[in-house]
Amino acid sequence: NAGVMQNPRHLVRRRGQEARLRCSPMKGHSHVYWYRQLPEEGLKFMVYLQKENIIDESGMPKERFSAEFPKEGPSILRIQQVVRGDSAAYFCASSPPTGYEQYFGPGTRLTVT
């Protein structure tokens, strides 16, 4: 049973460009979560999605960040007009329809130059 998959694993963008991070949940999991880990910081919740629905986006920055989980395909975290402060590890997690236990993917390390 494949775990949570994320790609790319490393992404380098120049200031002002767009970054797209993808996440495929574990088989049988329908809940997807995105977290960000800044250098030397703990993980911070960003958004919780189910297929075609954003359930909780209380941790998402108000501007430039958006997320989706379409009916078909992976969940996408999109960051427009990236700035140096967006450099971080972005982790996706998934959980089954019942249960709070979340399983994490390997993360995407975003570097903004």
Added chain:
Amino acid sequence: RKEVEQDPGPFNVPEGATVAFNCTYSNSASQSFFWYRQDCRKEPKLLMSVYSSGNEDGRFTAQLNRASQYISLLIRDSKLSDSATYLCVVNTGSNSGYALNFGKGTSLLVTP
């Protein structure tokens, strides 16, 4: 006050030692509690859920005290492979109740 607080360590212990980590959380509405471990530059891995009655998984024992809003993790007979950062995690009680709130972690180094 941070929502989840942990002693950052580092804890340096010899193989075979017993080590205990503590954590406090601020949101009394929290319902789910976990310990994760994170190796350097890797993803967090679920170690165990924490239940009110306390629970044990091999060498690992977790305890929860809701009245004091305190969680603990005990590792017995430490192995070199236990070296990692241990993250105390609590659900936030936010809109959905599913968002997790992570402590910054306690670093453990087990030495030969």
